[in-house]
Amino acid sequence: MGYLLLAPEMLLTVLGIVVLALGLILPQRGKKVTGAVAMIGTLGILVVVFWQFGYEAEFFQGVYGIDAYSHFFRVLFLSAALIIFAMAGNYLHLFSERQSEWYSLMLFATLGMIIMASSGDLITLYVGMELMTISFYILSAYLLDDGRSAEAGLKYLILGALSSAVMLFGISLIYASSGSTVFAVVYQTLQAQVVTQPVLIAGIILLIAGFAFKIALVPFHMWAPDIYQGAPTPVTAYLAVGSKAAAFAALLRILVTALPAAHYNWTMLLAILAAVTIITGNLIALAQRNVKRLLAYSSIAQAGYILVGLAASNVYGFKGVLFYAMLYVFSNIGAFAVATLVETQSGSSDFDAFSGLAKRAPMLAAIMTICMLSLAGIPPMAGFAGKFYLFSGAIQSGYLWLAFIGLIMSMVSVYYYLNVSRLMYIGKSSEQSVPVPAMARVALLVCLVGTLIIGIYPQPLSQFAEIAIQVLY
Amino acid sequence: MSGMIINDLVFVAVAGFTLLSALGMVLSRNIVHSALALILTFLGVAALFFNLGAGFLGLVQILVYAGAISVLIIFAIMLVMHSEPARTNLFNTSLGTHLAGAYIAALLTLSLSLAIWFSELPQIKGKTVEDAVGMLAQLFMGNYVIAFEAAAVLLLVSVVGAIILARGAKQS
Amino acid sequence: MSEHATIGVFLILTLVFPIAAMIAAWLFRAKPEPSEEKLLPYECGVDTQGPSQMRFKINYFIYALVFLAFDVETIFLYPWAAKFQSLGLFAFVEMIIFIAILVVGLWYAWKEGALKWY
Numbered sequence: 001m002g003y004l005l006l007a008p009e010m011l012l013t014v015l016g017i018v019v020l021a022l023g024l025i026l027p028q029r030g031k032k033v034t035g036a037v038a039m040i041g042t043l044g045i046l047v048v049v050f051w052q053f054g055y056e057a058e059f060f061q062g063v064y065g066i067d068a069y070s071h072f073f074r075v076l077f078l079s080a081a082l083i084i085f086a087m088a089g090n091y092l093h094l095f096s097e098r099q100s101e102w103y104s105l106m107l108f109a110t111l112g113m114i115i116m117a118s119s120g121d122l123i124t125l126y127v128g129m130e131l132m133t134i135s136f137y138i139l140s141a142y143l144l145d146d147g148r149s150a151e152a153g154l155k156y157l158i159l160g161a162l163s164s165a166v167m168l169f170g171i172s173l174i175y176a177s178s179g180s181t182v183f184a185v186v187y188q189t190l191q192a193q194v195v196t197q198p199v200l201i202a203g204i205i206l207l208i209a210g211f212a213f214k215i216a217l218v219p220f221h222m223w224a225p226d227i228y229q230g231a232p233t234p235v236t237a238y239l240a241v242g243s244k245a246a247a248f249a250a251l252l253r254i255l256v257t258a259l260p261a262a263h264y265n266w267t268m269l270l271a272i273l274a275a276v277t278i279i280t281g282n283l284i285a286l287a288q289r290n291v292k293r294l295l296a297y298s299s300i301a302q303a304g305y306i307l308v309g310l311a312a313s314n315v316y317g318f319k320g321v322l323f324y325a326m327l328y329v330f331s332n333i334g335a336f337a338v339a340t341l342v343e344t345q346s347g348s349s350d351f352d353a354f355s356g357l358a359k360r361a362p363m364l365a366a367i368m369t370i371c372m373l374s375l376a377g378i379p380p381m382a383g384f385a386g387k388f389y390l391f392s393g394a395i396q397s398g399y400l401w402l403a404f405i406g407l408i409m410s411m412v413s414v415y416y417y418l419n420v421s422r423l424m425y426i427g428k429s430s431e432q433s434v435p436v437p438a439m440a441r442v443a444l445l446v447c448l449v450g451t452l453i454i455g456i457y458p459q460p461l462s463q464f465a466e467i468a469i470q471v472l473y
Numbered sequence: 474m475s476g477m478i479i480n481d482l483v484f485v486a487v488a489g490f491t492l493l494s495a496l497g498m499v500l501s502r503n504i505v506h507s508a509l510a511l512i513l514t515f516l517g518v519a520a521l522f523f524n525l526g527a528g529f530l531g532l533v534q535i536l537v538y539a540g541a542i543s544v545l546i547i548f549a550i551m552l553v554m555h556s557e558p559a560r561t562n563l564f565n566t567s568l569g570t571h572l573a574g575a576y577i578a579a580l581l582t583l584s585l586s587l588a589i590w591f592s593e594l595p596q597i598k599g600k601t602v603e604d605a606v607g608m609l610a611q612l613f614m615g616n617y618v619i620a621f622e623a624a625a626v627l628l629l630v631s632v633v634g635a636i637i638l639a640r641g642a643k644q645s
Numbered sequence: 646m647s648e649h650a651t652i653g654v655f656l657i658l659t660l661v662f663p664i665a666a667m668i669a670a671w672l673f674r675a676k677p678e679p680s681e682e683k684l685l686p687y688e689c690g691v692d693t694q695g696p697s698q699m700r701f702k703i704n705y706f707i708y709a710l711v712f713l714a715f716d717v718e719t720i721f722l723y724p725w726a727a728k729f730q731s732l733g734l735f736a737f738v739e740m741i742i743f744i745a746i747l748v749v750g751l752w753y754a755w756k757e758g759a760l761k762w763y
Contacts, residue, residue: 138637138638198587607727632714
């Protein structure tokens with residue numbers, strides 16, 4: 001296949017540019033076409049990715065690599081983008097004339113994520129990450145008339161730039177002690193002469209801190225709630241699912257292929273971060289009165305669960321990371337899709353707007369409940385299977401206490417997730433129905449089916465994740 | 474040997490100048506003065522690059538930071554100019570905040586400096602590149618071509634985003 | 646080191662020379678009483694009126710933004726241009742793609758009226 005394996009990246013770039021150009025060429029009314037082009041194009045690229053399954057190649061002396069792991073995350077990002085394009089639909093009217101740019105920026109953010117997941121080199125990884133983050137700075141400020149959205153964009157910009165600086169410093173220290181930025185070379189150098197330089201340890205800590213910001217782990221989570229609440233809801237959904245999965249993908253690849261845990265005991269650091277994140281995220285979520293903010297804190301907690309698998313640092317835990325990241329796409333975007341539709345209709349995402357939703361739109365209420373139960377980890381929803389892999393990985397590695405904390409806090413989380421359901425089913429209802437466009441209906445159905453099928457029959461995804469993980473060893 | 478000493482002296486002078494300008498940027502009450510101090514800081518960093526033998530980076534620093542970014546910053550300041558320039562860069566004056574900030578900064582600086590001080594760094598010690606620009610070109614066009622093209626997309630995204638956000642600001 | 650030292654010496658000279666010239670002028674010039682006209686800043690054209698730190702139009706800002714992006718592009722062009730002979734066709738194609746992507750940005754800026762002055 002050779003360079004053809006890079007076709008998804010190239011096609012995504014071309015698609016983003018074509019969508020942008022169409023927005024410039026077409027007259028005002030024709031701009032709706034750009035959304036269709038973006039969706040069909042993304043679907044086409046997804047097909048290309050499926051077609052490339054089983055092929056592997058390393059490019060530019062290990063700087064970039066396409067393997068089963070890249071395929072897994074390409075599928076994840078592209079399907080997340082596709083579902084969000086489908087569910088965004090009517091919400092985009094808020095962007096008036098800037099819809100084609102929105103699609104284009106979302107596509108470029110996806111490109112950045114794909115580069116992050118496939119790069120085998122710290123510099124390429126960094127450029128991919130900046131591409132993703134800079135797209136998100138703009139996307140979170142996209143509701144220009146809304147002060148809260150502008151605030152979200154500005155906050156994300158300032159804190160994001162700070163975290164990038166921290167991460168770059170970490171990269172420079174790792175380069176200083178290993179003499180290379182290519183993962184494989186770093187690994188070999190550190191393998192050949194076990195370096196216990198303080199500089200290297202500082203570098204690893206700073207690198208993890210930079211990623212922890214992108215993933216919104218406690219204590220680097222301060223930005224998340226304000227930005228999740230202020231940003232346009234479809235963007236929040238992508239920020240919560242895509243940028244987190246991309247950061248996890250890159251972090252996992254670095255930790256396994258460049259910095260072997262045998263020499264540098266970063267697992268304890270990650271375990272502590274995971275425990276603090278799970279506890280803080282879930283406890284603060286209990287007090288929220290706004291669905292977007294609730295989902296923000298819940299997604300902080302979810303990132304903590306995924307980190308448990310990383311801290312476990314065995315095949316089981318890593319498989320759990322990939323598995324959970326994928327099911328998180330369906331469950332979390334499903335919840336955000338319902339929030340988007342309700343917000344489009346009522347103009348608010350406070351709890352009151354969801355009151356009595358079951359009477360107005362029974363399908364939406366049911367999907368929201370199922371997605372939230374999945375996030376809480378109740379069988380037979382997908383979240384249960386994911387947490388099962390993550391926690392059993394942690395137990396295998398001897399982090400019994402961590403699995404225990406995760407379990408207790410999952411039970412706590414059931415309370416606030418079901419609180420929303422209670423409100424939807426027995427809260428007072430207004431008479432207004434919630435319109436659901438056809439495309440959003442498809443997106444919701446995909447989320448629902450994904451959440452249920454992965455929960456009932458987890459084998460295929462679990463195998464897919466296992467194949468993806470094997471290539472890293 | 475005397476060359477080393479001169480080099481060190483130059484480094485101390487340039488680093489001191491850079492730090493003082495950075496301090497001036499943070500402490501000035503007039504945001505225009507802050508911006509000017511920031512330009513001096515950029516120039517100081519450029520001088521540090523030259524001192525380290527990274528001429529191309531020094532050039533980039535002057536061209537992009539001292540040139541374009543400082544102009545951008547000054548235009549941005551002028552765009553939202555306050556009627557009283559002398560009170561445009563006020564900051565929290567509570568002593569506790571200052572002390573906490575100073576403590577964290579000192580702790581971070583100290584620990585990182587100690588980490589660097591006590592490390593050997595055999596992999597890169599004494600390595601210099603003869604033809605830095607040529608090597609950069611080869612890396613851009615060779616192994617790092619994906620990052621290179623991604624940088625083009627990144628610039629495209631920033632142009633588009635900047636125009637969207639700036640036009641939005643104009644309308645309201 | 647030596648070439649940088651040359652630059653350093655040159656810098657010091659450029660600092661010393663004007664100061665020396667001004668000191669010399671101060672030594673030899675006549676020293677009458679200062680008058681109001683004499684204390685005005687020397688400027689060609691009209692005297693400034695009002696505060697000089699005032700609000701600018703947004704055009705300046707958008708121009709600077711677009712300029713910055715293309716300034717960074719120049720940085721990427723420079724090493725390529727310096728090594729053009731030895732890089733070959735593949736690098737040329739890569740650069741064309743790079744510029745093409747950025748031309749789309751220029752097109753966008755043009756169409757959206759960011760380059761218009763009003």
